[in-house]
Amino acid sequence: MNLFMDVISLESCSRLLEGILSESGELALQPSPAKGIPPVALRALDSSSGLPNSRPVNIPNKSHANCRPFSRCATSSTASPEIDSQARQPHEHTTKGVLLCDWWRRLRQHSQLSQCYLPSNPSEQPAAALGDDRCPKRCLRKAVNGIEDTRQPQKLEYASSSPLTPTEYLLNALRNVGHKQDNVEFQDSGVRRSKKVLEEPIPPSIMRKQRPSRRCLQTILAEYIQFVEPFIVGANEPGVGINNDAESVLDNELGKVFCDEHLEYLEARRYSVADVVAWAWVLKSNTTYEAVLRILALEEGSGTVAQGVPPFIPLFLLRKQRRLEAKAFRLLLTYSLHLISGRSPPTLRHFASEGPDGIVYHAPLPENAKTSIDPNMCVSFTESLLHHGRQVWPQAQFDIARAFAVYLTCPENEHNAAKNDRFKAENANKFLKLLSLPSNASPFASASIQQQAQFELLKAMAWQRPVLPVTRQGYRGIIAVQLSHKKTLDERQSAELKAPSWPPWKEEKLGIDAERGTEGMKSRAMQVINQMKHAGYSHSSWENVAAVLAGWDTDNSPTIQTRGMVHRTETACLPDHASGEPDYPAIWIARIRATRTVREAWACFLSYQDLNLPPRRGVYTAMAEKLIYRGKAIKSDFVHVSLALPGDGPEVFSEPSSSRDVIYVDAEPPTLDEFLKQMLSQGIRPSGRLLALLLRSAPTLGRGLDYLSCSDLSNCQIKALCTVRSEQAENDASDRKILNGIPDSIFSAFIEFLCKFSGLDTYLARSDIDMADTFPVIMGARKMTQTTTLFAYAQGAGIEDKLDCPKILSHTIQLVRSRESRYPQPWIYLLSGLNKYRISVRHRMMSRGLQLVLAWHEVVEVVGWMNKRGIELGLHGFQVLCRSFIKAVSAAVNHPDDTERALEFVDAAVRHGHLVHCHHASRKSEDLVQNGLRVLKGHFDQLVLLDPRILQSAGITPDHKNTLGPQVTVPSMPSVPTPAVLHAFVRALGAAEDSDGLLSLLRWMGQSAPTLKECAEEFLGGTKMMRRTVVAMRVFIERPGGRNMLGRSSVEHFTDDGREPVFPDPNLQEAYEIIEATPFLGPWPSDQEAWEYIHWEEG
Template structure:
């Protein structure tokens, strides 16, 4: 009974008994059409992308399209038949017309010719052939199709409209044409449109509103809904909503979606949301209720009792969706777990409204555990993690009498409580449950571990097969992760070998992560203030009472030693491990070595590094890159290599003359110091002192990274983020001979603007993180312009410079307008913001426009913040860093408008929000200037870089505070750089942390 208290934290549905195990059906949409191969993906519903899961080893082998001779045997080895929608999708994925013809002839006998997808498929086929080239089968199919269309009140004119939609070049164009041209629509066409990657959030919003309007429009809303050209909802039949939204006509759905089609539709919508709009997964979860209301359910005394057949359907739908909601977002997955958990709670709350409640099967329980394991720790869990002995196992420490009276069950995390609830329902543990238990803070035998946030891919078949293996490498990889320092992690790694196991790639991957963050901690002197397990960061090793002999035995190997040991074991880097190694390589040459060891062909390596590793890039090779790079190199490999290049962007530093190499120094105003390019200095002993010329990629890595992004048309946004972040760094050097010259700042902005233009050209939409980096680069550019004008002792700057800076400011102002689009309250449960813009992004924008004294834009941004302060307050309650960033934004606004006619207006706006605690104080402004003013920061950075170079020599991690990490790697939790505090500006103690 005591444990029931802790299970109740998970929500009311977990208090119901569950008895039935049902195997959910997985839906496997096909690859995309008219989309570059870098967007080929696995199942929307059952597999996350390669960069989004721990404890998984996806292969780096490319998927090759089936040859023509195999089209006749499509799916014959697995299925006796092929569905019309599958046949249509496969046909659209084939690019060659002759191969399409072969496929149609091989599958037409397996399809019903009066089915709408088959009619469209046949139309796409015979519309390219003269009528005298039709065979008897084509003529018969045409005759049957004509009759079938006529019976439905359709014609080939409608089929022509459908063909126009599916042949559009991009998914966004397909959605827009679909929503604007059709008055009657088939459900299969909607499913086909949702199959391809939507790139614009606005397009996805229109699609979601369309689903609410035309699929769920009469289920529970009580009125007909439609959408206008801007994507905003309109309503009919409800007086209050009609006056608010207006009305533009009633939809005419062709027929209702069946259960299977509706489930596929929901899974594909969730996939689209995970890619570009994670908060919208809650909107999709709310669609389940209206759909279930369309089923015939008896209601006795306000209790809904479905029929057995409908009850099974609802249980199956619920369990499938809970599993789909456990998949992480493609970008910033740990930040998006709050939305996944909210969506799961919507589904779980719905199950408790029936009698009997809907039953959860084992994969559904595991899906809940997955989300809880990746979620931010509660205050209770964080406190429990800090009250642990520093020895191993980390038993609980009782600090006072109240701790002594606590029950042991009170230390259980939410994921452990969910696992116990699963066991109570009659499900036994498999290897996946053991992994989640270890990461949740408890070994299967009850021994405590360190609760660690992580995403884990659930593979049910493998989990059942390996459940009895005590040396399962995935379980031991979890043990390595659930530690606090490298010594504890290495002890877990070696214990596996001592028990007779052979380390696998997944275990090496976990150990590499520990070593990388230990190296960063040692090199930067970073002090981790969060609870253990909140992030990847490790704590210092406690070995003061250990002799040197035992200390040497417990010390883990170095990064290179561990890698060499992995190769000796016959393991080659691949998948997630290769991706991590490349992104965190100690040098570009080492990154190329990792790719070579993985089995990547020499042809692909030449595409990545531009030619032979010792000679200048070949113009012939570069001309070939733009043509067939994506056919030779995997997109995620290109993205990882671009991130590696950007980590090694050269930086100008001031160093003592005696440490400077004569060939690369530039004059400085300081007599005892000279400007130097740090990366060239680090490599001088290895190459140039031997008379060899360094590889040109090493000399200009950012230019080569930009070339790779343009040539590959990379649609993985973190690769672009890596470039923009590198360009925003202080004292960046794009042209080595201009080391210390302000010209590099202007070139950096031009490269950022050109990259943004190319980013938009391939159809991508700028997100808040990329916007932040671009604003930081513009701030450098604008402040340089201001600084130069001040040095001219009152002489006005050139008019051309003023025009250039003002023109550049239009770029960031236009992007800001796109990011702050808000949704009005509607019955569709849409998120308030189209983009997850936060205080850190607003702070970067305010600093950028303040650099050009654009006071009107500052007031406009502040008014928008005031209008949406409720949303920011809610975010700050969930994220302790949000309060700090909002305060920094307000301080930047005060500094910008102080002494101008806009100060009064800004002051009154800030005072109108009670939770902001008024206008920033003078003390806060003084601390802000010491921490963020350009001159102070530049001088401090120069001193730190010079001292670290002299003391530590070749150390990569001191150049960037953190590596470029995509959504797969949790860089930190909300408590990484500051202790948790309630969101109240009254404390004002934000500059002393982080």
């Protein structure tokens, strides 16, 4: 009983931390799960045909010329069904699933591209193959059993009752008590796919049978959470208490969980029951961010916990989610780096010092320090940190690698020296490979960071005695990073000397070129490949693929050095031994990519076909990408305004002007649609990267839906994407689950595709267009008269009938909000879609000024939704926010009447609860500008500064002390703004005439110049864009708003001695001094630069 009373009192241990962190974790942003909505009634099926009631409407398509031989392509437009508004729900609990899938399969068959599909398996029927192979099996079970039985598979799993791993056991315990922290989706694929980790509660008797075979802290904690804490929580609730029976059960459970054996185990590791209660308090936090703050708070009050927080707690937080919030990962990163490098764990007070190189922690590295965690856990920490670093903070990869390099250099027990060296060599090479994986945001811009991180590991490996060898795996990681780098100066000069003919041998264009050596002809990636060969590793097909992208084919003829990623799906099946076979599909994919023009790529593709090799999806995808980018180049008349050379990006260049340089092919390159028909006739459907690219480049809504119909998405997935429901409500649970299963890249491309065609210009002749159709966020969506599909919109565009006005934008918002994912890209595309004219032509009810002001408030509202879900806005989203604000300010200045009318709509939307994140909405234009500045500055601070609430929560003030010994640092900025983002922010501040804000930003740019310079140099036009940003800074500080500058000198200054200008405006004088004192920003922009910028902005 005493133990029971001790645990009861310890459950409120958060009160011991009063002043540092509240029990509710107020500092954390708690995401709100999507609200569930009732399912929508289905359409009735025609009794004779099984198809929905439909009317034939031709989908606009162009006739296509013949391509290379293929069969069974549609030649005429066909009818597509439309959903009847008076439909009833047929057999909802018996055949709904199978009927729906069959309906969508039939609809997809009407696509001209789908009719070209011939399955690769001759015994397979084309109609049955289209989408059915990936349709969930529950649709078939519903037809037989009435409803899906989700309990039967779990009962089978219970019957096994095999022991779980400690991590699986802890995860099940948390789910059993109903705890849902953020969106738990374990980063470890083995745990995530384990059938033993169930979402439904597990009976206690089964739970105990699945206890891990070995005793560990995770097991004790899991059993406390599962069997003890529910009674404690109930006893602490006001007016509830605990009765005698419950007390007896609780006492019994306490005896089992904290038995003598477990107490001895805890004591041997210098832990106690109080520590277990504290760990449960951490893991039961509402968000990961709150959980990390609680860990730091426990370390702050270490007097109550003798040994501190065990490392498996932060490791569990790192591994339990595939994508963390940036602020949560920042804290976990710094905490973990201390553990890896052998320093004492940080507390909240350690975050008080932030220097120009990042947050610095003043914990000195002890002499002969060793990591405080075992080697396997150190590797797990590093692997998880690298995973999340690629997702949310690419700059942190260097610091993670440096921490692991410190571990490599720590002295070890000489008794197991050989074993330790093997362990270190194996994992060092493993991390060289992991450091080559592309980052989620700006993968190419992160290549330099990954290179520095790899160099840090290589130096630590070379420092070891004996030197740790670089294995084939490590070399491949280094080669992959070099392939993703931009060309060096020598490599660019070599690329400019390539002949326009094929193969592109060096061509001497000037006399001095004859004296030029071989500099740049062998790219850095090629040099590493050669070094790998000299180290004794023979070339395999993987190295051959890399060599083709690095500029040299397998026959030692030159190709185009191509910057890109070595896709794992294309090289996964390549053998590691020297095969001597040049015909692996991945090699042909590389050859097609390493070309400049469509004819060069087409010649490679025809060579692949001439070898009678089996058709492969990757080869067709590479060729289709070339055709897509050719279409974009034709639209721009092959005008490449950037400094890009062939191979710098996906751009396709024009054919040589001289006919003798044009490569000969026996068949002209096809159009994109012709090629897709050929691909489908070979049994290959668009998927993955190609499907995303097709959706983004679709010229019409109908054509994009045609691409979707012939893709490898299941019928259920297309149904979830394309059903526009009659009631404005989020999709039901089944549709949400289907949406969650769609790959991020495809879902993002689909959202971008919908936003592209969300305008209503073609529907202006209709009488039922109103504000709710154009601005669904502010006005609240208007209820539709019928449930329909996007296919009906594609058919009825511009035709007056009884269809409702297309609600593509409303549907897009509904899809994004229904999907339970923290992947930010769909939200960014939605913001871009909102930040444009809904009606671009003159309209009597919706002027352009009114649209811009309303669009700004909708963008702010959607950003509020993102914050509530814990989704980071990011640099791209912030850039969209700045552009939307600039347009709104311009409307407020130039169209005050329209702005006043728009603000009336906004005020009404706030009162009706449609806008809940525009807290300071007002009917005054001045308030619009000031509130907008507050929003922009707040988000910019979140992007580049440490969250100040961490320090405020503990009442800590910055205290910069002299450091002792080596330091642990992390990057100074969560995100490094690109020159384009800074330029957008400067223009936004300038449009609002915020001179103080501009000057404050300039001071920060001066302090952060080294980091900004390194970021700008990763872009071909980065230096030029940064210069434009500095010129804009001068223009807007000197003349607020950038107006009234034409017709007079843009500079008014006096000089004392003819050398240093003296400005009468102190702000302008300070700006001049900062720019002149910072080499990266200087010199001070000239009058000519200012005039050119003004003309550029007005143009």
